[in-house]
Amino acid sequence: MSHRSPRDSLLDALTGLLGARGLIRDPEAMARYVTDWAGDRLGLPLAVARPASTAEVAETVRLCRAQGVPMTPQGGHSGLVGGALPAADGGELVISLERLNRIRDVDPGNFTMTVDAGCILEAVKQAAAEHDCDFPLSLGAQGSCQIGGNIATNAGGLNVLRHGMMRELVLGIEAVLPDGRIWDGLTRLHKDNRGYALDQLFLGSEGTLGIVTGAVLKLVPRPEQRRTALLGLPSVAAVVALYGLARRGCSDLLTAFELIPRRCLELAMEATPALADPLDDVHPWYVLMEVAATGPVDLDAMLEGLFERGTERGLVLDGALGTSEAQAQQLWQFRESMLEGQRRHGEHLRTDIAVPISAIPDFVERASRAVMAQSPACEIIAFGHVGDGNLHFNILPPRDLAEGDKRDHLHALEATLFRVLDDFDGSLSAEHGIGRTKQVAYLARLSPVERELAEGIKALFDPDDLLNPGRILPVRSPRRE
Template sequence: MPSSTPSPTPSEFSADLSARFAALVGERYAIADAGGQGPYLREWRDRYHGKTPLVLLPGSVEEVAAILRLADETRTPIVPQGGNTGLVGGQIPHATGHEIVVSLKRLDKVRAVDPEGNTLDVEAGVTLQRAQEAAEAAGRFFPLTLPSEGSCTVGGNIATNAGGTGVIAYGNTRDLVLGLEVVLPGGRIWHGMRHLRKDNTGYDLRNLFIGSEGTLGIVTAAVLKLFPKPRSVGTAFIGVDSPAAALSLLQVARENGGGTVTAFELLPRRGVDFVLAHGADARDPLAEKYPWYILLEVSSSAELGVGEALEAMLMQAYEKGYARDAVIAASLDQAADFWRLRELLSESQRFEGGSIKHDVSVPVRLVPAFLDKAIAAVEAFIPGSRPLPFGHLGDGNIHFNVSQPVGGDKKAFLDQWEQTNALVHGIVAEFHGSISAEHGIGQAKRALLPGVKDPVELAMMRSIKATLDPNGIMNPGKVL
């Protein structure tokens, strides 16, 4: 376990200590006033609010090392932060007001691009969009795709092991990282920026930090995997009767789609209705309404033939009863319109009142049975509630959101958040799934972790934490 030495309280965080930390980055990059700190202390859904005596914006790995050296010496807790787009509060300090926020935004250099080796070296503060653009400029492709890519950072993506729509083909963030540069508590720097596809020389330390949510150290740079750019992409919007039919469709698409299935997103009709009611310029792609929809993307290295193969595959799926109707995007603009329906699902829910959210996963083959049971259970528990499960069917990750009853009291509905979580998570456990598929643990699910982790597994995690962060300064109260 981490040291029981108490962290400094607000009264113990003296002007002298503040000055010592500020001197490490320069006064310009040490934010002490409440107004300037605001963007670092609240996350975009406004669920988590924090306080801090100081926000530091280091401009180099050496400055990060100096901060952690002083923090370890003085037992000052540190909260690393990227683009502040996390959904479980892992990047927000607690309300006690004695944790320093270390923002990595100034570490924003693209260090190197190697098209022949298919690698990209970037610092932690580079936004995901900039990483994508750097790959594009070199004639390559970086496949991690998130709605927040314009503001989320590579460091944050690594800290949370971000997922997204491309996991079905390319894997999570941990599958896209070859090497890391990490500053450890006490100020040591691990220079692990390796570009090797094979390196069988002991423990895989890299994966300790991917998904650790800043509790073991601060990632300052990474070597990312790049891929050849797809020469052609086919996008289809497909009406289906059920998630079971959608899974059968997935198998047909994988076998006969004319390329690699790079997205397979499940949308319920209720979600489409929400987007059409509240989303600007959103249009229904199909003439008839269906209970469920699939947004399918197939990518190929061939310049021609994807459209024809996709059309033939959809005809086969229609004949087998897996697809009821479909439309293939005839242009990039039409494909963007299909994707807009998917991307606006979360945002549109806020116009319908309170929304209780879950980020869960179960084995892919069990998704239909899980949805049947979870939807029925939630509707029985909160009569009139409107389950809205959607997401990455191809990898088993479902965002099982529940909107409040029409005309219901928002506060009364949201007061049932914990009970609804327990209900849904209990069903997830029955199906051998996870209560956090891609968003992480942070503050939101920390109390739930002991109930879902094997005791031996949890003990190993605590041992690793105690070894790397013996004084418990790194993002305390998150994950463990």
């Protein structure tokens, strides 16, 4: 008599529930689901489930729970901390949200839209634009990341200084809990103070508390005019001083203020040869900034005034203004291509730290000194969102280092960087989350009270530790077979 293991029975039941399109077991077809954008690590899933409705997600979760099989919710796999990667032991079922991709409703009168969690961010922005609205979350991965992933990571991006992070852009959530119950928290209310804000617990929970299946998003009026400028500056201190002038002088219409070192422009031009040096001279630091407005506002006069004041004070050395949409897009292309340029250099340290805005110059100086003292041949690439105090202080390993030694070397540099960060009471994750890659450093800095509360929340939602086990917090219980 043939013996069916509990896992075989689960896969049979899932095939029955989801059909052939809804369950992938062929290793070649699963290749797309075993790595993230960085491509540094590979996972090995038991299989990939692709439910097409909230009810199918709930039933999939119930079946997994009955067999004690751990699950990995997966969005657009653009996360950068290994959260959506299945474990390498072949034991986790990936639950991809990619087929839950319906815009459920747009309500321009209420400035909200209700969407499935698997909707791609870019598609959500387009749907909002069709109603003369904007969903203001903008980030480099918007062509692939999903709303559920944005919620699970509390994504930030380029416009946080004006519109806030995902936390501020979500009014309601629908989620499947780790026992398969569906929680319908899809409120469209802009103000609602009834008890605990349960929906907020899912923001930044990295798929450890429930699988987000739907969300109500906040919209803003679509800007009628937008101006983008790239400026050359002499120092990081000048960048932060100019940011202060811009915040005060741009009537709160500033939507982006990005710090870019010269090396990043070079990486962008390497990755996209069509890009040419945007300014006549070479400068050590650049700012890519944007202002946007609806209504009768003279953005050109506003920016001219800012550039004049910045030049008088020796902060701005040169600049290029993108007045047309095509020119603006070309300037933004530098920001996007520089990420691809870094990726081409292979495995490197990616960080998303935060310090108080006023401390950015001091932090960059001290952290650079500490890192270069330890590894004189490494290359520091520090860029980021000045208005949020959020820097990507990235490090390329020395070119002559053996491939097999790179990871340990980068880990040691990360530890040094985080020690400097501690002196500034900074955050070791301002955007990407903890996942697996930041867990050790995160736990080392949690107070006993914080750890008890975090473990209590996880245990309340997921007593069997089946949803994204080992992300944020360590794996809790021995697995049932």
